[in-house]
Amino acid sequence: MITFGILSQIAALFFTLLSMGLLLAGLGRNNVRLVQAGKRGLLSAMIATTLASIALAYLFLTDNFQVEYVASYSDRALPIFYKATAFWAGQKGSLLFWAWVLSLFIGLVIFNNRKEPDDRNTPYVYLVMAGTLSFFLFLLCAISNPFDTLNFMPRDGQGLNPMLQNPGMIFHPPTLFLGYIGFTVPFAYAIAAMITGSTDAGWIRKTRVWNVLSWIFLSIGIILGGQWAYVELGWGGYWAWDPVENASFIPWLVSTAFIHTTIIQERRGIMKVWNMVLVQLTFILCIFGTYLVRSGILQSVHDFGATGLGGYFLFFLVVVTIGGIYLLAESYSEFKTPGSVESYLSRESTFLFNNVILLALAFATLLGTVFPILSEAVTGNKITVGQPFFNQVNTPLFLMLLLLTGIGPLIGWRKASTSNLRRNFLFPAIVALMAGIIMVVFGVRQSYALLAFTLAAFVGGTIIQEYITAIRSRKKLTGESSPGAAVKLLWKMRRRYGGHIVHFGLAMMVVGIAASSAYKLEKQATLKQGENMTIGDFTLEYENFRQYEKYNRTVYAATLGVFREGNRIDEMEAERRYYVNAKQPTTEVAIRSTLAQDLYVTMPGIGQGNEITLKVAVNPLLIWIWFGSGLMVVGGILAIIPSRRRES
Amino acid sequence: MSRKDSMFIAAILVLLTTLLLPATGIAELTETEVSESLICYACPGEPLNIDRCSGGNQMRDVIKKMLAEGKSKAEILDYFVGQFGDSILTTVPKKGFNLIAYTGPFIGLLVGFPVAFLVLRRWGSAGRKQSAEQTSSEAVASLDDEMRLRIEKELSEMDEED
Numbered sequence: 058m059i060t061f062g063i064l065s066q067i068a069a070l071f072f073t074l075l076s077m078g079l080l081l082a083g084l085g086r087n088n089v090r091l092v093q094a095g096k097r098g099l100l101s102a103m104i105a106t107t108l109a110s111i112a113l114a115y116l117f118l119t120d121n122f123q124v125e126y127v128a129s130y131s132d133r134a135l136p137i138f139y140k141a142t143a144f145w146a147g148q149k150g151s152l153l154f155w156a157w158v159l160s161l162f163i164g165l166v167i168f169n170n171r172k173e174p175d176d177r178n179t180p181y182v183y184l185v186m187a188g189t190l191s192f193f194l195f196l197l198c199a200i201s202n203p204f205d206t207l208n209f210m211p212r213d214g215q216g217l218n219p220m221l222q223n224p225g226m227i228f229h230p231p232t233l234f235l236g237y238i239g240f241t242v243p244f245a246y247a248i249a250a251m252i253t254g255s256t257d258a259g260w261i262r263k264t265r266v267w268n269v270l271s272w273i274f275l276s277i278g279i280i281l282g283g284q285w286a287y288v289e290l291g292w293g294g295y296w297a298w299d300p301v302e303n304a305s306f307i308p309w310l311v312s313t314a315f316i317h318t319t320i321i322q323e324r325r326g327i328m329k330v331w332n333m334v335l336v337q338l339t340f341i342l343c344i345f346g347t348y349l350v351r352s353g354i355l356q357s358v359h360d361f362g363a364t365g366l367g368g369y370f371l372f373f374l375v376v377v378t379i380g381g382i383y384l385l386a387e388s389y390s391e392f393k394t395p396g397s398v399e400s401y402l403s404r405e406s407t408f409l410f411n412n413v414i415l416l417a418l419a420f421a422t423l424l425g426t427v428f429p430i431l432s433e434a435v436t437g438n439k440i441t442v443g444q445p446f447f448n449q450v451n452t453p454l455f456l457m458l459l460l461l462t463g464i465g466p467l468i469g470w471r472k473a474s475t476s477n478l479r480r481n482f483l484f485p486a487i488v489a490l491m492a493g494i495i496m497v498v499f500g501v502r503q504s505y506a507l508l509a510f511t512l513a514a515f516v517g518g519t520i521i522q523e524y525i526t527a528i529r530s531r532k533k534l535t536g537e538s539s540p541g542a543a544v545k546l547l548w549k550m551r552r553r554y555g556g557h558i559v560h561f562g563l564a565m566m567v568v569g570i571a572a573s574s575a576y577k578l579e580k581q582a583t584l585k586q587g588e589n590m591t592i593g594d595f596t597l598e599y600e601n602f603r604q605y606e607k608y609n610r611t612v613y614a615a616t617l618g619v620f621r622e623g624n625r626i627d628e629m630e631a632e633r634r635y636y637v638n639a640k641q642p643t644t645e646v647a648i649r650s651t652l653a654q655d656l657y658v659t660m661p662g663i664g665q666g667n668e669i670t671l672k673v674a675v676n677p678l679l680i681w682i683w684f685g686s687g688l689m690v691v692g693g694i695l696a697i698i699p700s701r702r703r704e705s
Numbered sequence: 706m707s708r709k710d711s712m713f714i715a716a717i718l719v720l721l722t723t724l725l726l727p728a729t730g731i732a733e734l735t736e737t738e739v740s741e742s743l744i745c746y747a748c749p750g751e752p753l754n755i756d757r758c759s760g761g762n763q764m765r766d767v768i769k770k771m772l773a774e775g776k777s778k779a780e781i782l783d784y785f786v787g788q789f790g791d792s793i794l795t796t797v798p799k800k801g802f803n804l805i806a807y808t809g810p811f812i813g814l815l816v817g818f819p820v821a822f823l824v825l826r827r828w829g830s831a832g833r834k835q836s837a838e839q840t841s842s843e844a845v846a847s848l849d850d851e852m853r854l855r856i857e858k859e860l861s862e863m864d865e866e867d
Contacts, residue, residue, distance in 0.1 A: 398828045413817035421810030443795025
């Protein structure tokens with residue numbers, strides 16, 4: 058199976074390079090048959106990459122520790138579903154996973170275009186995607202081969218890092234990868250449009266679903282990463298502005314800007330050059346993120362270390378950037394389209410300013426992420442840029458963005474009249490003002506938190522008002538009941554309301570982030586059995602201690618009774634786990650989530666006589682972050698469900 | 706549902722959200738509030754509030770001791786900077802070359818906003834020119850009813866999309 062895997066990888070690279078040659082020859086000679094052959098070659102590469110992936114998965118499931126990668130990330134005691142997910146636990150498997158998904162996406166693009174004759178753009182689209190795939194396959198075959206073997210057969214593997222033995226491992230890395238890789242498709246279409254000088258919005262319409270879907274996957278990946286950190290790492294937070302987290306967040310910000318401006322190009326036929334810049338920037342940042350992670354030039358809690366791949370990624374990055382700039386310069390005059398609005402107050406202008414802020418946020422995050430390298434190069438002192446810096450710089454930018462999130466969708470195209478402004482914003486402004494006043498009355502004094510709640514109320518107000526007005530109009534027109542009109546509106550105008558739901562989810566997230574950051578309570582205590590500690594409204598009583606074996610670990614668990622106002626309302630169990638092959642014990646967090654707050658308990662220490670040290674936090678409204686992000690994903694999905702009228 | 710009803714519902718929602726917040730303000734200075742400003746000296750790059758290594762434990766013990774002695778956050782941070790230098794902080798000190806990190810994004814905004822205004826001004830003049838041309842052509846050729854209905858229908862369909 059090892060040889061089969063190696064041969065499959067080599068075959069995939071061969072088919073990809075062959076396809077590139079055929080596509081280039083087909084384009085040079087204007088020969089459709091050569092282009093068709095190139096496409097078939099790419100499908101063969103897809104099959105070969107799939108077989109290589111199956112081979113690696115098989116080697117994990119059958120505990121073949123002769124394979125160095127399997128021995129490094131698995132062991133016999135590892136539960137079977139973690140054996141499968143260990144596939145992408147390390148560098149080499151991640152690369153194979155990346156190549157496999159990219160090959161599947163190429164296959165999907167070919168399948169989607171099956172009913173249309175190849176226009177002059179599509180061979181270039183396949184060529185760009187094949188070029189990207191060949192880069193990853195080259196790394197797999199020549200530099201970082203997951204099928205490399207040890208010259209002996211170990212009795213057991215080193216096992217999977219206990220931190221990675223969490224359901225988050227199943228979904229977080231693949232969804233992030235799907236997001237990163239998905240942006241290859243719009244990037245390829247954009248490059249093709251620049252080469253052929255196709256200045257219409259055809260490439261944007263064709264790649265809209267890919268854009269939004271990749272954005273959705275990137276969002277899910279980021280959120281699952283945060284959720285994983287929250288339930289697994291035990292420090293009580295969900296986002297640490299770690300370089301690897303930032304590496305995924307920066308392309309997310311730029312792709313968000315891109316999704317907004319594609320709407321303008323579709324509707325108004327303007328901002329063509331800017332969209333080309335944004336789609337290239339998104340792709341480059343996806344690769345740059347991977348470079349940051351793989352080069353080891355930055356220290357991260359994700360701890361990938363130097364992998365020797367940095368130079369190759371840097372080279373690929375330079376080629377893509379220079380190529381993109383060259384093409385943009387060449388096609389600039391063709392794509393340059395004069396825009397027109399009748400007022401500074403128009404939807405176009407809010408989208409423009411939202412782009413400025415999103416890019417400023419991306420720039421701030423990027424600058425903070427690479428600043429240790431810059432600082433070392435200039436001053437010789439490698440400083441660390443952590444959470445407080447990012448919070449300080451990015452929070453005001455986020456608040457500005459939140460304000461525009463409320464304004465943008467309800468302001469008219471070209472020109473907003475005074476009546477339009479009064480009609481759409483009077484009610485939300487009153488709601489926001491009321492929210493602010495009520496917050497102050499109830500003791501909210503932290504200025505950023507107060508602003509965040511007020512602006513979130515404003516965004517929520519605009520959306521609720523718009524929805525209620527639309528329901529009323531539909532009821533009048535069709536005579537439907539209120540619930541009927543509400544559901545039909547959502548379905549019939551799903552692109553519009555999908556966007557609104559995303560924004561509503563964002564407002565919910567902001568409330569959760571602001572409350573849990575500004576009003577978090579924390580306490581640490583050491584307890585003997587029968588003793589208790591109090592935090593906020595809660596009292597935790599240490600009731601019981603037990604030890605047991607499960608799967609590949611020994612578990613020490615403390616049972617805690619949760620009391621409020623003297624009544625026992627719940628029970629929690631904090632754990633400390635000792636995994637086979639792990640050097641250090643890990644803590645397993647106990648969380649009691651309600652709409653109002655999370656009670657978050659970790660057990661960093663166990664002393665003599667089962668005396669336990671507890672670290673307890675109360676995180677207000679934290680669950681709103683997960684609900685809000687869920688809504689964002691639902692809204693995104695709703696927005697890309699194709700409409701029948703559009704298809705016809 | 707009338708506007709008054711909507712306002713009432715919104716007020717209730719806002720009120721409920723407020724009630725969900727804890728009545729107390731920010732709690733007294735905790736170990737985490739200090740440790741999130743520090744990097745573990747043994748695991749470079751890893752914030753102390755996330756780190757769980759033994760080197761980090763030593764630092765956390767020092768923080769606990771200093772907190773018990775009633776030291777402020779600034780005093781504790783100064784102590785660690787004295788021991789390990791600026792690189793022990795998660796916050797970039799606001800001095801010298803580091804100021805670029807703080808000002809860079811806002812300089813970006815200072816450049817970005819005027820550029821956006823310039824773009825809008827250009828779009829604005831083009832838009833006014835277009836409107837003027839449109840008005841004069843409307844005077845010459847008025848649309849028949851059938852055409853007007855068709856345009857309105859198509860516009861409303863476009864509105865449904867965004």
